Amino acid sequence: MPDQEPYEPERAIAGTGMGGTMDLGASEAITLEQPPGPDGADPRDKPRSLWSDAWHDLRRNPVFIISALVILFLIVISLWPSLIASGSPLKCDLAKAQEGSQAGHPFGFNGQGCDVYTRTVYGARTSVAVGILATLGVAVLGSVLGGLAGFFGGGGDAILSRITDVFFAIPVVLGGLVLLSVITSNTIWPVIGFIVLLGWPQISRIARGSVITAKQNDYVQAARALGASNSRLLLRHIAPNAVAPVIVVATIALGTYISLEATLSFLGVGLKPPSVSWGIDISSAAPYVRNAPHALLWPSGALAITVLAFIMLGDAVRDALDPKLR
C-alpha cells in the first residue's frame, strides 16, 4: 500500500528532536551546548530533518555532483549506446588485431581486431545492469529478511543469524567460481542471481541492526503502547528510520557488485564471449598486454571510473546522512 504521506521519514525523525542538531559540523564542542535559537525567530534556526538536511548537504557536495553526473551518463549510454558509438561491438577484423589508435577508432583494436572504443561503450550496459539489478535484489531480500528478523526476534532471528554466518564464511569469489562454473547460460541473470544469493546477508545484518535500534526509540514504544499494529509499527515508524543505513550500504555495494561481475568474467565464469563485458575484454587483453596495452587499459579505466562513481556516491550519501563521521 502506498504511503499517503511521502514525507513521513522526515517527520518521524524531526519528531524525535534530533533534526536540529544533525547539521552541527566540526565544532561539536561548542555547538552541542547551543540550543536551536531564540524562540525560532530566525528561519535559519528551524530544525531541518535528516533527509532534507542530507539533500541540502548533497547539493553542495562536488563529490556527489560529479559522481551523480558520471552515473547518469553511464545509465544513458547503457540504454542507448549507439548515441556515442556507431559501430557494432561484435564486428571484428582479425587483420587489424592489436592495432593502436587511428582515425575513427580512437582506442585502437584488441587482440581479436574488435574496436576497443565500441566494446568499451557497450560494456557499460552489462556492468550497469548487473550492478543495479543485483543491488535491487539484494536490498529487497536482505532488508525484508533482516527487518523481519530484527523486529520479531526469537527463533527466526536466531536461525537467520546463523544462516548469515554461514554465508559470511564462504569467500565470495570462490563461491562464484563453484556455482557459476557449471552454468552454461550466457546471460547476466546467473551472475545477478549469484550476487543476490551471496550478497543479501550483508544487507540483512545492517537492516536487522537498524530495525532493532529504531525499535527501541521512545516514539516507537509510545506507538506500541497506544496499540499500533505490528505492520503499522514496521511500515510507518520503524522502516523510515531504519532505511538510511541500508541505502548507504547498498549504494556502496553496487560498486563492488560491478567489480565482482568483472572479476568473475575475468576468471571465465561470469559472462562469456560473445557477450560484451569489461571483465571479458580485460581478460582477453591480458595475454597481449606487451603489444597492445591499450586494449587492457581502456576497459580497465572505464570499469574503475564506474565503480569509483558508485562508491563515491555512497560515501557522499553516508556523510550526508551521518554527520558524526565528518
Added chain:
Amino acid sequence: MGRYVVRRLLQMIPVFIGATLLIFLMVNVMGDPIAGLCGDRECDPATAAQLRHEFGLDQPVWQQYATYMGNVFTGDFGTAFNGQPVTELMGTAFPVTIRLTIVAILFEIVVGIILGVVTGLRRGRPVDTGVLLLTLVVISVPTFVTGLLLQLLLGVKWGWIDPAVSSEAAFGELIVPGLVLASVSLAYVTRLTRTSIAENRRSDYVRTAIAKGLPRHRVITRHLLRNSLIPVVTFIGTDIGALMGGAIVTERIFNIHGVGYQLYQGILRQNTQTVVGFVTVLVLVFLVANLVVDLLYAVLDPRIRYA
C-alpha cells in the same frame, strides 16, 4: 573466558557444517563430479557407473557428505583429479598462500596504519585529502585490474619484478602479489584507522591527557593510538580468512601455485574432493581467525568481559 570459548566453539559447528555443506551441494549437485576423471573424453557408461560406485556417488547426497566429512576428520581429504591425495596438494599449496597472506597482512599493518594515523591527525589538510582520494581509487579498481596493471608496469615495462612467480614462491617474489592481494583491505585499514583516530582525538580522555600536560607524542601513542587501533586490529584479524579465500585472483594473475590455483583447477575439473577439501580448511581458518579476534578484543579492551 573458558566457558565463552567453549560456547563459541559450539556455535562454530553449525556454521562450519552449513558452509561446507553448501559448497558440497554446489559442486556435487550442479556439476558432474566424474566428468573430469576420464580425461578430456566422455566416460563410457560402464566406467562411469563403476566410478560412481567407487566414489560412493550412487548414494544420497547427504550420505556422501557425511561420509566425506567423516573421512576429513580422520585426515583423509580424498583424491584430486590427478590421482594425488588432496592432503598432498594442500601441503604444497597452503604454505605458498600463507606466505602470500603474511605479506599482505604486513602491508595492511605497516602501510595502512601509518597512513591512517597520519591522515587522522591531519584531517582536512592536503595530505589527508590526497590519501583519502587514493584509497577511494584503490577500493574502486578491482583487484584483478590492479594486479594486471602492476604486472604490466613493474614486470613488463620496467622489468623490476618477474611477471610470474616461480614455483618456490619465496617471500621476495611475493611482495608485489602481496601488495595486490592487500590493496583493497589496505585502503579500508587506512580509512578505518583515520576515522577511528579522528573520532578519538576529540574524546574526553584525550582532552584529559592534554590537560595533564603530557607531551604530544605521549598523548598520541599511549592514549590515542591504543584506543583507536582496537577496531583496526579486529578488521585485520577477520581479514585473514578473506585474504586466503580471495587469493584466487592474485594467484591466477601472477601464476602462483597456491590454494587459489588448486581450487581453480579443482573447479574447472569439477573435482568435488579437492574443492570441498580446500574450502573446508578455508572455512576453518576463517572461523578460528574470528574467534581469535574476539578473544583479542577482550585483551585490548578491558571493558569487554566474556562470561
Added chain:
Amino acid sequence: MLLEVRDLHVEFHTRDGVAKAVNGVDYGVDAGETLAVLGESGSGKSVTAQTIMGILDVPPGRITAGEILFEGRDLLKLKEDERRKVRGAEMAMIFQDALSSLNPVLTVGDQLGEMFTVHRGMSRKDARAKAVELMDRVRIPAAKERVKQYPHQFSGGMRQRIMIAMAMALEPKLIIADEPTTALDVTVQAQVMDLLAELQRELHMGLILITHDLGVVADVADKIAVMYAGRIVETAPVHDIYKAPAHPYTRGLLESIPRLDQKGQELYAIKGLPPNLTRIPPGCAFHPRCPMAQDVCRTDVPPLYDVTESDAERGSACHFWRECLHG
C-alpha cells in the same frame, strides 16, 4: 592575584557562521580562594576554562583577544612546550564526566602515575607507589589492590575521586573544576564536593568551580561570577548575591531554585532560550528574556557597573542594576 583573565575573547568557526563564545571576560582568583562561575549551557563558562588550561580545540576555536595572567605571566604568550609544563603541574582540571574523561584501556594506577613519570621523571615503580598514596588521600578504600583496576570497575563517585586525585597529584596552585558533581548521584555529590573543598584548603589552592547549580555554590564559594552569552553579567561575594542579586538574570536563576519555605508556590523559570552565539542580540544580550528590559537595553551594551555597597567589590552589567538591587 594567582590568576587573572583580562578581556578574553574566543570565537568558533561553525557552518552557520562565527559563534562568539567568549566576549570580553574578566575574572580573577587568589590562592586559597574559590570562584564559582555560573551560567547556562553555552554561556561560555567552559570555553573560558578550556582557554585558561590551554586545551581549547584550535581550530575551530580561536582566541581573538585578551590575556591570561598566571602568577603575572601571560599564558597566551608562552610557547606550547612551556605551556604544557604548566598544565597538570601548576594548574589542573577536573572534568564533569569521569567515565569518559579517564582512558578506558589504562589502569587508574597508570593514569595517576603518569603525572609523576612525565612531570617529575620518576620511575614507574615509584610512580605506582605515589598513585596508591593519592588514592588513599582521596579516601578510596583498598587503594593498593584497586590501583590495578580500570576506570569502568569503579563507581561514579570513586571515579570522580580518581579525577580529583589526578588533578591534585602534583599539588598545583590552581584547580579548575568543570561541573565536577553534575554527573553524580545526589547522595555522592556532597561527599565529592566536600573532599574537593577540603583538599583545596589543605593545599591552599585557587579553585575555579564551574557549575550551573546554585545550590552547590553557596557552601563552598567565596565569590561568584555569573556568565551569560560569553560575558560576565554579575560578579559579587557569594552571600551578597544570595541576599540581593544586582542583575535580572541572576535573580531569575535564584528564583528558579526550589525552596522549602516556598512550598506550594509555582516555580519560576526564565522565559525563552539562551541566544544562538552566532547571532547574539544587540544591546544587552539578555534583553529578549528580561522582564525589566527597556528601549536602552536593545541598543546599548551595558558595561560592568561598579555596584559595590559594602567593602567587597561587586559588579553588574545591567542598566537598571539599582532597580534590580533594591526593587
